Amino acid sequence: MPPARLFEEVLKLLQAGYGYQTYMLLREYSLFQPLFPTITRYFTERGDSPMERIISQVLKNTDTRIHNDMRVNPAFLFAVMFWYPLLETAQKIAQESGLAYYDAFAPxxxxVLDEACRTLAILSASPPLFVISGSCSCACPVVRANAPGS
Incomplete structure (x- = not known):
């Protein structure tokens, strides 16, 4: 299945009002790892890592918002899901390159998105899900900034 199609299907699974239950089933049947290999390396056997707790909480909150007829933004979900990989990668880049930690965030x-889009193409939307200077080396349609000056 093409990564762009997979992205749309993942949104349907996680943002239809039963995202937390779906996430738990994906985990139970070992289907979450192939979708998000970048994320699952932070998981533990007991399911209590900071990554697992934050994903569970954001999915529960998303489900509540949907059941209350409130809008949800897929960018928030993906920002949460890639937060810990981003922190780790920024720290590694800062240490290896001598860049300030803050400056290491853009690369x-x-x-992180380059690795993620090998499996799941994070499509641009209006407004874009992510705005990043540069491009993803895997040539997926990850980021197309609509910001002023872009």
Whole structure:
């Protein structure tokens, strides 16, 4: 299945009002890892890592918002899901390159999204899901900034 199609299907699964239950089933049947290999390396056997707790909480909150007829933004979900990989990658880039930690975030975002889009093409939307300077080296349609000056 093409990564762009997979992205749309993942949104349907996680943002239809039963995202938390779907996430738990994906985990139970070992289907979450192939979709998000970047994320699952932060998981533990007990399911209590900071990454697992934050994903569970954001999916529960998203389900509540949907059941209350409130809007949800897929960018928030993906920002949460890639937060810990981003922090780790930024720290690694800062240490290896001598960049300030803050300055390492832009290349770290590109690296994390590059790895993620090998499986799941994070499509641009209006407004874009992510705005990053540069491009993803895997040539997926990750980021097309609509910001002023872009």
């Amino acid at each position: 770290a975002m590109n690296d």
